[in-house]
Amino acid sequence: MQDLLYFSQQLINGLTIGSAYALIAIGYTMVYGIIGMINFAHGEIYMIGAYTALIAITGLTALGIAWLPLVLVVALVCAILVSSSMGWAVERVAYRPVRGRHRLIPLISAIGMSIFLQNYMHLAQGSRNVGFPILIEGGFNFGSDGAFQMSLSYMQITIFVTTLICMTVLSTFISRSRTGRACRAVSQDLGMANLLGIDTNRIISATFIIGAALAAVAGLLLGMYYGSVDPLFGFIAGLKAFTAAVLGGIGSIPGAMLGGLILGIAESMTSGYLSGEYKDVISFSLLILILLFKPTGLLGKPEVEKI
Amino acid sequence: MLILEDIHTHYGKIEALHGVSVEINEGEIVTLIGANGAGKTTLLMTVCGSPQASAGRVVFEGRDITKEPTSQIMRSGIAIVPEGRRIFSGLTVKENLHMGGFFNTKSEIRESQEHVYELFPRLKERESQRAGTMSGGEQQMLAIGRALMSKPRLIILDEPSLGLAPLIIKQIFEIIGKLRDDGMTVFLVEQNAHQALNLADRGYVLETGRIRLHDTGANLLVNPQVREAYLGG
Numbered sequence: 001m002q003d004l005l006y007f008s009q010q011l012i013n014g015l016t017i018g019s020a021y022a023l024i025a026i027g028y029t030m031v032y033g034i035i036g037m038i039n040f041a042h043g044e045i046y047m048i049g050a051y052t053a054l055i056a057i058t059g060l061t062a063l064g065i066a067w068l069p070l071v072l073v074v075a076l077v078c079a080i081l082v083s084s085s086m087g088w089a090v091e092r093v094a095y096r097p098v099r100g101r102h103r104l105i106p107l108i109s110a111i112g113m114s115i116f117l118q119n120y121m122h123l124a125q126g127s128r129n130v131g132f133p134i135l136i137e138g139g140f141n142f143g144s145d146g147a148f149q150m151s152l153s154y155m156q157i158t159i160f161v162t163t164l165i166c167m168t169v170l171s172t173f174i175s176r177s178r179t180g181r182a183c184r185a186v187s188q189d190l191g192m193a194n195l196l197g198i199d200t201n202r203i204i205s206a207t208f209i210i211g212a213a214l215a216a217v218a219g220l221l222l223g224m225y226y227g228s229v230d231p232l233f234g235f236i237a238g239l240k241a242f243t244a245a246v247l248g249g250i251g252s253i254p255g256a257m258l259g260g261l262i263l264g265i266a267e268s269m270t271s272g273y274l275s276g277e278y279k280d281v282i283s284f285s286l287l288i289l290i291l292l293f294k295p296t297g298l299l300g301k302p303e304v305e306k307i
Numbered sequence: 308m309l310i311l312e313d314i315h316t317h318y319g320k321i322e323a324l325h326g327v328s329v330e331i332n333e334g335e336i337v338t339l340i341g342a343n344g345a346g347k348t349t350l351l352m353t354v355c356g357s358p359q360a361s362a363g364r365v366v367f368e369g370r371d372i373t374k375e376p377t378s379q380i381m382r383s384g385i386a387i388v389p390e391g392r393r394i395f396s397g398l399t400v401k402e403n404l405h406m407g408g409f410f411n412t413k414s415e416i417r418e419s420q421e422h423v424y425e426l427f428p429r430l431k432e433r434e435s436q437r438a439g440t441m442s443g444g445e446q447q448m449l450a451i452g453r454a455l456m457s458k459p460r461l462i463i464l465d466e467p468s469l470g471l472a473p474l475i476i477k478q479i480f481e482i483i484g485k486l487r488d489d490g491m492t493v494f495l496v497e498q499n500a501h502q503a504l505n506l507a508d509r510g511y512v513l514e515t516g517r518i519r520l521h522d523t524g525a526n527l528l529v530n531p532q533v534r535e536a537y538l539g540g
Contacts, residue, residue: 178405178409181398181402181405181406182406182409184395184397184398184402185395185398185402185406188395188396188398189393189395191357191393192389192393192395193406194357194377194378194381195355195357195377195381195387195389196386196406196407196409196453196457197378197379197381197382197409197410197457198378198406199378200378
């Protein structure tokens with residue numbers, strides 16, 4: 001019984017962190033699916049989302065507004081707006097001018113953008129980590145007193161539910177809406193979509209905006225979950241989400257969701273049964289293994305040479 | 308309707324077309340024949356603005372479209388069935404068609420869709436199937452259907468018979484004839500010169516980036532030079 005509770009606790013922790021990874025991973029996978037580049041500045045977009053949410057929450061508190069649903073909604077909307085604008089701007093400034101060149105050039109541009117945004121945050125918000133108010137407290141406890149108790153916090157439930165809503169909305173949008181259909185068409189054959197009169201630049205911008213909005217949601221959620229942010233907040237999370245995207249099959253949206261959850265669970269199981277120190281070793285070993293043995297990822301399709 | 312005037316097109320530093328002029332009148336089928344590498348596809352793609360002509364003019368219905376972006380040209384009454392079909396294989400047949408009519412209203416889409424299903428009843432049967440799982444002939448029908456969805460006044464077809472069975476080719480050529488009878492203008496590139504010239508009102512022969520000959524389809528069919536080079540003697 002104790003063992004089962006302990007295992008369930010790791011599973012819950014893993015699913016929590018994994019769903020946040022999945023939210024970030026979608027941004028990587030959608031951009032890769034459409035223009036075939038890795039947007040290494042995506043982790044920074046997520047970090048900016050977390051900072052924006054924190055600033056919004058601090059501002060509202062200073063104004064004396066403390067009604068939780070309002071605070072959360074305002075923080076969420078601000079984070080989404082700022083991150084989406086940043087995602088859009090990054091593409092316009094750093095990627096569009098070098099699109100169509102050798103693959104390395106946009107990649108270098110992306111890394112440069114990532115370093116720029118990190119350092120900008122160091123300047124603007126200071127290098128030290130800033131406390132994120134714990135707005136959602138409490139939770140359920142299972143198990144008897146005096147023994148191991150499994151806890152499921154309201155914060156964790158919030159993360160699951162929000163992620164679930166985002167994923168459902170995104171899947172419906174991609175599979176049913178007109179723009180979603182255009183996104184799928186552009187990711188399969190950008191040139192052909194252009195020959196049907198579709199302004200592919202707008203679809204590419206839309207992809208960056210959607211990815212950034214989801215990263216902003218993750219930024220708010222994980223900021224509250226960890227209780228602090230710093231300018232390097234996006235670096236490791238970005239790498240993890242990238243790993244998740246590759247694990248699930250880069251370019252595949254369901255793949256990014258699955259990859260995020262698997263990675264999250266693998267990490268929490270490592271922390272729970274081995275040691276927290278090994279958690280990054282395990283995630284990046286997973287990345288290396290998947291690249292060695294199944295480079296297309298779990299749900300990715302092999303790239304077919306077009307005739 | 309479409310006037311190509313002294314078109315030069317470059318791929319990087321290499322000039323693929325050295326001053327090509329072609330004129331297409333409303334309601335005609337005009338075919339362009341030529342060997343591999345003569346520049347046929349390049350000429351068609353220059354009409355679509357991808358790549359753009361480096362010199363010369365493309366005039367469609369009196370409007371100079373030489374420097375317009377592809378997405379704008381393809382919304383002004385021109386549609387293309389490109390070489391190799393390029394259907395969206397992961398989308399269903401219906402979704403592919405809807406991509407073709409992306410800028411039309413819902414009722415226009417419904418109407419064009421009915422029209423396409425009338426021309427190609429097979430597509431209706433396969434409506435919700437993923438396009439990539441269909442046979443080559445069906446995919447070609449879909450590519451033509453997708454082009455028709457935007458109700459173009461000029462349809463450009465690049466090698467529609469490539470790699471298809473003779474029976475299907477015959478069917479596709481019948482459809483092209485039918486499109487002209489419905490008032491559409493057709494610009495057709497074909498390696499199947501015999502069938503193309505038979506169907507076309509006029510034809511142009513392109514050789515290494517220059518127009519060598521142009522005449523009515525019937526005259527080109529009996530032209531000794533054409534017979535020698537493209538119709539197997």
